[in-house]
Amino acid sequence: MAAPTVVKDVLNPALYNNDDIEVQFYQQRKEWPWTRGGVHALAWVLFAGGLVLIFGLLNLRDILLDRRRLGYTLANNNKHRVLSSQRSLFDRMSLHFRAFCYLRSSLTGLATTSLGLGILILAGFLYPLLYVFSQHPYYEREPRFGPPPLAGRSGMMALAMTPFIILLGMKANLISMVTGMGHEKLNVLHRWLGFVCGFFSLVHSVPYIIEPLKNGGWGKLTELFNGNVTYWNGVGALVCMFWLTFGSLNFIRHASFPRAWCYEAFVHLHIILGVGYVGLMFWHCANVLTSWHYLYATCVVWVLHLLYRFIWRTNWFGPRLFSGDQAHFTPLTDDGVKITVPTRMRWQAGQHIFIRIPSISLLDNHPFTVASIMSNDAKDCGYNDLVLVFKPHKGFTRRVFDISRTRPDVSYRAYLDGPYGGLSRKLEAFETVLMVAGGSGITPIVAHLQHLASKIHKGEALTRDIRIIWTVKRFQSLEWFKDEISAAARGLPRNMLLCQYYVTEETAIELPKGPVSATREWPQSPITPTFRQPPQAFLRPPGTSEAEKEFQLQIVEKDVGSSSDDELHEFPFPAARSVTPIPPMGDEVLLEFGRPPLRDGLPPWSETFGRRTCIYVCGPQSMKVDVANAVADMQSDIWACEEREEIYLHSETFGW
Template identity: 30%
Template sequence: MDSMMGMVPFLDQPVMLHSDRDPGECTMTPEQCAYKSQYWVNWYQADHRYSLPTVAFFLTAIVLFATGHFLSGIAPQRLQRSAIWSRSVSFLRFLSYKSWRVAGWNTQSLGVFLLGGAGLVFFLAMTLGPHPYYWPNTKEISYGGSPPIATRTGFMALASLPFLIILGAKANPITALTGISHEKLNIWHNWVAWAMFVLALIHTFPFIIVHVKKGDLVMTWKTGGVWVTGVVALIAQAWLTFMSVPWIRNRYYEFFKGTHFFMAMVFMIFFFLHCDFRMSSWDYFIATAVIYTLCWLYSQCRTYFEHGFKHKARLFAVTENILKITIDTSMEWAPGQHIFLRFLTCGAHAFTSHPFTICSVSQKGKKNQLQFFVKCRGGMTGRLMSLALKNPDAQVPVLLDGPYGGIPQGRLVDFERNLIIGGGAGAGLTLSMVEEFVQLSHLRPKDEMKVIVATRDAGMRFWYLQALEDIAHRHSKDETIPRLSIHIHETFSEEVGREPGTEDLKLEAGAKIQSVVSKECSQLTTEMFGVHFFSGRPDLPAITHQMADQEGASVGVVVCGPSSMHHDVCEAASAEQSKIMAKKPGSARELWLHTENFS
């Protein structure tokens, strides 16, 4: 191993795991020696002074959330019904739900900003607090070649690396400890990446400034391998960071995903070489490799050993842009969970997996069927739609990875009143909630559920009612399901954002679909599930407030849809938390909100 590492020209020789911490004998005056070796600027202890506190900061945040998750699971009912518990939980939920909408974009929640602000204060304090920023070197006296501000930011960026990688993994120990699903941790993956990038820039430019002043920048670049590895790592890091900006990532998702892992590999290799085993720097790469490998192996073992190669996906084109995918399986999952599917028949897409929210409910010990209703947007989903149109009821081999995220098992059963909201392709999520309610209605005869679905698709009525018929058939239901109502709001007849001539086509398509529905879906289905149709967008804040307008009630809200829908529901949910904290008359005892990103 040492001989192989010795062949790498960018590494000092001989290659070791840790470099020597012995500074040697100081030949300067006692005052200068003390200045050079003071606590915050001693180069030979920089990893201990800056890397370890950074690790401690991240671990503290994880422990706090893990403790809250643990306590919420073991707290007795008597404590949970107490006023102090209710107000404390409502305050934390207010921080989690409160957000703003700016120029058509949803901001992160207030709680995310506060935690991010704590991180900002920590990194600013550790970067700008200690002095000096630069060594007062002269031609006669040299305290060191690495500016203190560059040293400290470099080691803080290094210590952030394991957390950056773990936060981006689908199966990771942070999710296991805190109960926060991986897709909700992704915002921290992005924010830690930005923190690392800014720290890397602050680490880089002081070296440039020092060597420009000395007049040897070009010579240092030509003779210093550490500069080459650092610049390559920084370029790869800049690509990874800027390409992950949401509007770029979402618009060019296939390209983003295809390049992200390659550039991440380039970054890791050159960052590793750049650190050149200084002090304990390589320990952080070892920790990153071990933890990420375990996360990756866990995911792969579930795919290949638990789920195997046996699954086939059936494809049905239910409308011109909605694809139904069904997979027979023996696996089990919770309502609202999503799973990553890798279709082995889509060319280059066979090497990538994509998340889809499961629209059906599993039954323990029985043969189950995964169902997905997918809105085709081109790329892999467009390819699948083409297969379904060419060959109705086509079957393609598929690999499963999951399930992940979703609503904790039995969580909705904890609430007396449930509001389920779906928009666009997110309507598929509501089906799993409806099915769970039908499945468990005999256990909670007083509970009620209201489902709100908003769609621009004129054909949605057909496939949604057909899915309800399938639910009734699976659970042998032939009578009205009490305390269940489903309101379908068809927005394709609205004037907003309509191009000339488009509306007539949509209304004509809607009329044809309704004709088909009247033949295919009996009146019994709409009566059985309490289905009502409306024209125009639903007033989601008013509906949310109405559900919570019952003193002492416990309310669960689930939403999956476009960002504007998420914002409206989150705003209403945060307003209800304020009422609960103030103990206003007529307010609910609690209101819990779950937002689902995939559809």
């Protein structure tokens, strides 16, 4: 006797009757039956994977080109002999690409996103939008013939986005490794992809409400919700997604009162609801089609990331198991704080770590950029001083500030998580390096300067021109790194480093007689606002003997209160009419009062750049907008000048 034929389900058995002959016949004759719904999710995987592959290949090209140029030039012992500057079609396209993609808007809310990143986000929304809505039909002929195709396409597409959202939000992830973009930059894509996923989750839900309303009214809709739990767990997952997306908006994450509590509550609630969303999606999808494949991938990514951070990225193993390292607090001028942690952790210049000090705050895990580099003698297994410098705000940093003022001799157990981020390209492969900082944004720049000085001293760098522009509010902030910058300058050849400091909230004052170097005391603010106005701008001559080995402080002063647009468009010395517009490339420090005219001043200054230039900026959003737009303008100069090949921009991201 032959065994009965088992008919494979053509629809979700929890919602539809698979024994209906008409339903089976209808689904079997469809070009895209319900059983092929997994293809819709695969369409997103191929699209996102293709983008990662493209940016990964571009990153690999830059890395190999830096190594090739660096190795070729140093192997020939001639820093002026480089590879042929013959430009390929790709090089010319790159100039147009950067001129377009570096541009930023100064509008609030858009300054964090460059035009290139904005186009990438738009493409990530338009592709699934066209895929979902350009195909027909949206609904079946009758509700019993299957779910609305519009809901099926959008639901599988949103489901396939889930592992990518988690991957983009992880501190250590494969996309960062492939593309060279730090997790703090990918976090922008993490947020936007969350909005896109939330939108298509809503598109998935709406047809299941409209269809019963059109074919039976509210009574039919109530019957469906009362008769099947699939609708309810779907609503629960949608509520979690709603909070995960809209709860991440800046005005909610950084509410003014109480700001620290609100952000910490957001972080922990974000994790809890994320776990709840994945759990409800397991329940809601019930392993139909390939739905659980993407949920399994989400869990694997999440668990592996946590294990990697816990085992390899956190300093649990100090002198004793789970003892961490000891953190020492040092008060700095202008309300600054320095944390020094002797540790065996390895890091590179410009990277950041997360620090947790349980005795101060058990749950807080705050990111700080490392302001030091590892010593050559301790790179393998010894201890290095990991230095963090910051100005306090609220919460954890305010408590650390108070301790540094009241109990500076007390040390605390600290757990370090990292390092993360950094610069994927080699600064020493660029002839000119310009670093622009605002306030505490100088911390990664000091580390990069120390790293560059070490490479130049060993003869392992092509760099022959280093420039630093640092904007602070008060003179006292200049005390933070004067010794480190001066030490790096003394290790560099003469005429290689120029530091230009801008002070924005001080009255221009007259300095003491004689040379004032970067290793001595900076000038103090005037005691009263009636302090007499300084004389005309002047330059101090270079010092002699030991003073020549230090920075010489050259002062270029503007008349107090004169900040006309004409002055701001002059760079780098608005008031020094007798001084050449391009400063001498010596190891001098030039002090200026006011804000640097970066937007209009950098392009003319680029005439003295080398063949390949890296511009590194770390500061407030307005500063990054000005620098990015200035670098975008410079790309046309490279096109017209055969002496220059590349001006590369790296913007350090904070506040994510």
